[in-house]
Amino acid sequence: GDSVTQMEGPVTLSEEAFLTINCTYTATGYPSLFWYVQYPGEGLQLLLKATKADDKGSNKGFEATYRKETTSFHLEKGSVQVSDSAVYFCALKYGNKLVFGAGTILRVKS
Amino acid sequence: KAGVTQTPRYLIKTRGQQVTLSCSPISGHRSVSWYQQTPGQGLQFLFEYFSETQRNKGNFPGRFSGRQFSNSRSEMNVSTLELGDSALYLCASSQITPGNTGELFFGEGSRLTVL
Numbered sequence: 513g514d515s516v517t518q519m520e521g522p523v524t525l526s527e528e529a530f531l532t533i534n535c536t537y538t539a540t541g542y543p544s545l546f547w548y549v550q551y552p553g554e555g556l557q558l559l560l561k562a563t564k565a566d567d568k569g570s571n572k573g574f575e576a577t578y579r580k581e582t583t584s585f586h587l588e589k590g591s592v593q594v595s596d597s598a599v600y601f602c603a604l605k606y607g608n609k610l611v612f613g614a615g616t617i618l619r620v621k622s
Numbered sequence: 623k624a625g626v627t628q629t630p631r632y633l634i635k636t637r638g639q640q641v642t643l644s645c646s647p648i649s650g651h652r653s654v655s656w657y658q659q660t661p662g663q664g665l666q667f668l669f670e671y672f673s674e675t676q677r678n679k680g681n682f683p684g685r686f687s688g689r690q691f692s693n694s695r696s697e698m699n700v701s702t703l704e705l706g707d708s709a710l711y712l713c714a715s716s717q718i719t720p721g722n723t724g725e726l727f728f729g730e731g732s733r734l735t736v737l
Contacts, residue, residue, distance in 0.1 A: 546725075555626075555712055555729050555730040555731050556728040558727070561725065601665065608653050608716060608726075609655070609670060610665075610667065610714075610726060612664060613664075614664045615664060
């Protein structure tokens with residue numbers, strides 16, 4: 513079945529460090545791919561998305577490129593801030609159903 | 623534009639009881655989905671409703687049920703509660719239009735604790 517695998521956390525970085533969170537997927541066909549972020553005590557917010565191969569999603573300094581050949585959708589940010597501390601979820605979507613990865617906790621120290 | 627509203631935000635029940643959670647989608651959104659979030663299992667899809675019909679269902683026992691009303695509001699019900707049902711229940715709404723990538727907008731969730 514469809515699945516998403518994310519790198520395990522927590523990931524702890526100093527402010528202004530470079531961030532990469534790896535995400536790979538297994539799916540039949542060509543799903544849309546998403547990154548969602550969850551801040552403490554809140555629901556999920558869409559961070560960025562890509563709907564076809566080679567698309568790059570970007571938002572708030574975060575980027576991810578849909579790589580069909582490696583079935584990956586890695587999340588990157590050039591310079592993280594303390595306010596980026598949250599849980600990040602990679603997800604694929606077929607129809608109107610999302611399949612999520614396990615989530616990666618990001619902690620940014622000042 | 624108001625976001626997805628879920629009520630109640632927190633509730634505590636005992637084993638064997640039942641619970642009903644409510645979700646009001648973003649105005650104009652006709653699709654409502656429910657997800658269960660637990661530390662052990664992560665985020666798991668429960669079901670999706672569109673125009674009052676269940677279109678998709680996850681792998682949960684029949685104790686979990688839902689419905690959608692004509693105004694697109696949705697409720698989910700869990701009967702005969704078990705300790706393992708303690709979780710954050712998230713509702714998401716989306717528009718369904720041709721070519722729409724179907725972005726899901728999530729509410730803040732209802733946190734259920736079963737004692």
